[in-house]
Amino acid sequence: MSWVANLQPDLVLEGSILSLTPQMLEQYNLKGLVLDVDETLVPMKVQQASEELRLWVDEIRQVAQMWLVSNNLSETRIGGIARSLNLPYLHGASKPSRRKLRQAVAQMNLGVEQVGMVGDRLFTDVLAGNRLGMFTILVDPIVDSGQAVQSYPVRNLEVWLSQILGATLSAKQQNLKQHYKP
Numbered sequence: 130m131s132w133v134a135n136l137q138p139d140l141v142l143e144g145s146i147l148s149l150t151p152q153m154l155e156q157y158n159l160k161g162l163v164l165d166v167d168e169t170l171v172p173m174k175v176q177q178a179s180e181e182l183r184l185w186v187d188e189i190r191q192v193a194q195m196w197l198v199s200n201n202l203s204e205t206r207i208g209g210i211a212r213s214l215n216l217p218y219l220h221g222a223s224k225p226s227r228r229k230l231r232q233a234v235a236q237m238n239l240g241v242e243q244v245g246m247v248g249d250r251l252f253t254d255v256l257a258g259n260r261l262g263m264f265t266i267l268v269d270p271i272v273d274s275g276q277a278v279q280s281y282p283v284r285n286l287e288v289w290l291s292q293i294l295g296a297t298l299s300a301k302q303q304n305l306k307q308h309y310k311p
Contacts, residue, residue: 136256169271170210175210175273183213203220225252230261230263242262247268
């Protein structure tokens with residue numbers, strides 16, 4: 130797989146991670162999820178999970194194991210969010226490095242193809258997951274309304290740059306890549 134193809138997610142959700150359902154996981158035979166934290170689960174400066182996110186985790190927990198894997202270096206912040214969700218975590222992941230993704234997948238005792246990498250960024254989450262052979266899911270960022278001006282331009286730049294390089298966010302070879310509207 131070319132490095133440009135590594136920027137293409139397997140599934141693009143038009144909405145936040147809360148749009149990901151147990152039925153989708155079953156459809157793609159996913160038994161585990163590695164979840165990015167910042168702007169995938171909570172806005173950048175938020176210290177705890179929302180009630181809505183806690184309910185989503187409880188629902189997904191019925192069909193899949195989950196690990197949080199964050200690039201954030203703050204053990205206090207990422208650990209607090211993980212504890213509020215009762216999920217194991219790794220911080221300081223340096224994605225697109227695959228090292229901590231491998232650790233999380235190994236702890237789930239699942240094949241890498243049975244684990245989805247869920248995140249809001251192409252050049253970290255999707256790239257790392259694809260490099261490891263995971264099923265990658267791109268979601269819209271969860272941001273505070275005051276932070277949206279700062280956050281979306283980075284993601285939009287990544288999308289634009291990946292498209293300039295030849296990647297698309299639509300169907301790829303063998304129709305593995307899909308857009309999904311809940």
